[in-house]
Amino acid sequence: SWTPSGKDSGGAPQLKGARWFSYDELKKCTSNFSQSNQIGSGGYGKVYRGVLSTGQVVAIKRAQQGSTQGGLEFKTEIELLSRVHHKNLLGLVGFCFEQGEQMLVYEFMANGTLRESLSGKSGVHLDWKRRLRIALGSARGLAYLHELANPPIIHRDVKSSNILLDDNLTAKVADFGLSKLVSDSSKGHISTQVKGTLGYLDPEYYMTQQLTEKSDVYSFGVVMLELITAKQPIEKGKYVVREVRALIDKNDETHYGLAEIMDPIIRGAPCLVGFHRFIELAVQCVEELASDRPTMAEVVKSLENILQNDGLNTNSTSASSSRTEFIGSGKGCLKHPYSDAFDYSGGYTLQAKVEPK
Template sequence: MTNVCFHADCSRVIQSGGLSGKVPEALFSFPQLQQVILDYNHFNGTLQLGTSVSKQLNLVSFINNNLSELVTGGYTESLILVGNPLCNQSSNKKYCTRSQQSPVPYSTSVVNCGSNLCPPDQSPSPQSCSCAYPFQGVMYFIAPLVRDVSNRTLFQELEKKLETVLDLTPGSVFLQNVSFNNDFYMQIYVKIFPSSGMYFSRSEIQDIGFDLSNQTFKAPSSFGPYYFIAFTYPFPAVEGRSTMSVGLKIGIAACCALLVIGLLVVTIYALRQRRRAERAIERSKAFGSWTRSGEENSDAPQLKGARWFSYEELRRCTNNFSVSNEIGSGGYGKVYRGMLPGGPIVAIKRAQQGSTQGALEFKTEIELLSRVHHKNLVSLVGFCFDQGEQMLVYEFVPNGTLRESLSGKSGILLDWRRRLRIALGSARGLAYLHELADPPIIHRDVKSSNILLDENLNAKVADFGLSKLISDDEKGHVSTQVKGTMGYLDPEYYLTQQLTDKSDVYSFGVVMLEMITAKQPIVKGKYIVREVKMAIDASDEESYGLKELMDPVIQIATNLIGFRKYTELALRCLEELAADRPTMSDVVKEIEMLLQSNGLSTHSQSASSSTISGSRKDPSEGAFDYSGAYSFSAKPEPK
């Protein structure tokens, strides 16, 4: 029998699915075992708990199996057997009642508020019973040790810790609808009420959302790790606006209604004509198959510089997608290194089964990517739409990611000058997406692991899997579901769900601080942005107060040119309000001016390398822009 454990200590709770056969008696004897939950499996025969049951075992559940007999041995704690044939025996009825299966979930008490009714968009606060607008969301606990959804003591402990860590008055937290979903995650609906008044301020919502979404708040150990999904908060309307009489409002509304009706009639007619024309075009170009680039076929996507690959070609050049050629993976699928006939090395992004999109959407995506050409963006070589496979073929960038170099994984040491040029190259790539691509593109997942370094350590922005196109009628912002990587997320985007190009600017600001500290955005609950802002010392001319936070590779350098201006630029990118941040083209100009004022070139350059053995030397010394030890050759070949 294979067990699946959802907890850090696999000896405490056993859970699994799709199992059959007889339940082994030894299963219940592990000394640290607390719960056995094997519901909805196919176990049969006799359930024999034995005489050596763990003293800590407090719950055994075999709901909806095929067990026909029961021998409890010395076990006297909770035993749930609803839906088994043995429930037909009168001696086992006490283990087969529905009340065991469905205890009443815990909910914060508001009984003392009586029949106080609030408007639909408000709720009574547990602390005062007055109506207010709570901050709401759902906490998902990934590996809870708590299985009893009615355990009042544990849930009250969670309430108190939320109130303490979030600096709230007692009684400000309301919990309800405690349940387990299909992934065995515990989900709790949470309402957090303001200590006074009916609304939270924007800064209060931002602080609470940050603490919950970036794991600053640590739940009691019985609940384990979690993630939090917040609902949009209904901030009050801006005060001070001029008011109009009811009669004037009615008159304006009537005029607008007539105008809208007229426009609707014209628009509906135009849309119908357009749809008829589009359907006629689609019927005349049935999207049945694609052919090799260059052959005459109306179905083939209109590409600029990208070619079609067959599945067989890509299978051969990756040695049947061998594990030895796998160089990365993500939610979309896996990335493989391959060698095309004639020698070019490519990176092949292969969609996993279940994540492939429709043929028309895939065609649109590759047509877009084939038009995006910039030396600081990873180039699309081609695609495969064959035998049910969807694959994108990119240029191979040999020196890995910026994150790998900063962490020391790649063996490459980046001096301060090289980091400035990497920042400049990355900014140029993003500025191109925002201002010169047609239509403009918001990357939406800017981070150090999505910035690749070529053979000369020039930066190339990669991975457009979450990118968002901006159409003409969406200029300014796009309302969309929040996506991205924790620690890099723009707080204004998180609160309003309105994505702008300034969201990329915020993420880039986090990357700029990574190049100073070499630390990931969130480490042991500490957020790099907050740590840097707290450490800033304007009176420190040399290191701006950040000496202790610096990456040791640049900490030993004697002259970090433009360091203060670079840090100030990063902090402006990290302003809480998007309107206060510079554009990516502004960032490019400031980094160029910083380099030029110190006599450094702003053009992409080839870099020399030297292998370090024994000890590291100061990478800021000498004629080279960086020095490092490569962990692989500049032109690796697939195995």
Template structure:
């Protein structure tokens, strides 16, 4: 047990008296103006470090006042049960817990600068000092690192789940003979300088080459497809995707008229059209003269042209001509899941429809993770990227940020952090190592949206934390979530498998990726929920008859339930079809 009294204005003589409790082992009085002290009989366990300071990477050990090399890192507490940071007793309990459970000397733990960061995590800088040496040995660092990084250490309950990011640690080399020969040192310095010059020249050459390739890729994402430099001549004949000329798509949309515009976003605008085969399509057109989304444009063509599943939005074709970048998709008349949950689309989603939408979306992602070759990580799973067809079948869309997992042995892709705040896997954000479990986390957030109809971050509250705090397993009907549930479903008498659905969602958003299920396990769990109630596990989410779907009581009629016109000209029906292509609140690398 210790007390920190550093950085005060104490002066004259320090008299510790003789009535201090036996548990007190440390008094830190650094940076005061004390001229003398009377610490008997506590001289063996009390320390007044005075104005002592350390050089280099060493820091002052608060337990012994000696300079030492601490093991440092940052603790991120995702859901602490308190908000008041001025209560020293709370943090003192954390210090005591750390030195007791990590086998350190009392007083050898230092917590500094606690604050709530932009992700609303409690962030605390941690310093652990060695007990009797100047530095830790390798086995000591490995032991402490294992306890903290693998969640073996459990903090006091009020701090909740945490993540520890360690700083690099420099080990002191002991023993050995030093060679002080001036000649050898001179040769070594000369050789090192020569190697550095050669390495620098090599790095500069590689950097220049990559910079040139990046510039070409940004200005012309098809450069690798068209060595001749022509727009469309080098574009490959991709399986299942047809190349459209600019004039074809211009004619189909009546010169991209406003009457056929069905949505817009950061990438550009989306138009409804009918290709010569009679198929109604959604045409995603990039902003004129803008390179925004150029790489995403090429990625989406390459991925969607070779993945085919009933729960993935199908790519009909593309156009890269006259400076235009366009993608042609199958048309999804019922818009995005987000629009239906918000009531914008006018479609009522009862609980069984929501279960089938979750199952369909999960099947699409499981296909990407396990059946695509090589596997694909979507990287931007969210409710605006889940589209609904005429039967309310869910289809995953927008592969502009997707990544291939080409090295199956490695298990992850080290990449810049991209995604949408609220859905972003915190472990991926911290480590920049993308895995299939990052999609699982995002899907778990979508499942909580299906329960609450709320956006992930709303009025400063994060849905994952709100559900975790409100959950009550003793409430068999609503699991303690009545105050969070979507009003349109919480009044229903029988919510099939509601508790198991919530439990599954919370498993998906576990702090550690290793604790989350795979997408195929999520699919099986959702199928079991539906089968246990005798429902079909078909991911088609509409009611059994078209009449029932079209006559949902208490809900306004969907404006695009009617069939589309034979010819794609001047149709005044319009609908805010985002197509899931708006990239909102993108997280870029720091």
């Protein structure tokens, strides 16, 4: 346990601005972790809505007993979150680590995940301009992690279910559990066991096990394509990146050849400002070679240009599925994860977590 007195520190993280909560406090503010307050769940455990004694509404992520996230991963997430502060990153309010419990207390995001909004589950209507602003906000959050955090941070699991929307539809990137600090910037990459979510996973990282900031850029490009199609990246054995590449028709002035896979909500819109440039940028982000992809800072600049050129204010605000374990084996030279030889359609819902052996 970590206690606020520091007597029983057990390696308690050194935190700025994050509060230590007792188990009893969090139990009380969730009405004893009642099912009516449960707002999400995943491999790690459950998420509850709670109201602190101050009246602040929070989301409490409670790891299940014996959860896959060990104390070290938990501590990593707390230490990362407590020292990154940006309007497009989900803010950590505090944590609890006592009585065998691991809990993280976050700002509450009234409009849930981007994935829920795109699937129609949240009831939030995302028109094209809102989607552009969500893309820009998320990109700014990631660019902050890559360029301004010290040392830089690679998120490693960028996806639509890790982008949350507040009551103004401001996008906030969440879930730093897999994040990696880039402490040796001279090297430029980290050799690491592959982790991430299939569909968003950078193929170069998967095959070489060399993690760089460009791995996040690839995942973000997939999210950009998701903003166009509203589908999950892999559905019914089809991979959105391949579909888009095959369909693009630059002579189609309206939909760029993508009408058949576009979300009907935006396909019928009379004017999709900057649509062609948005598609081109997304395709650059999902280039096979990391060296051919832009940096997140360049992505931010491009998205700002799209919004500004169309007279939109870039500062204005814009509103978990089953997982299949996917084992990445061996070092180096693995099969391309999105090649024709790779079978996605094994009869399961594929929002696969890629975990090391």
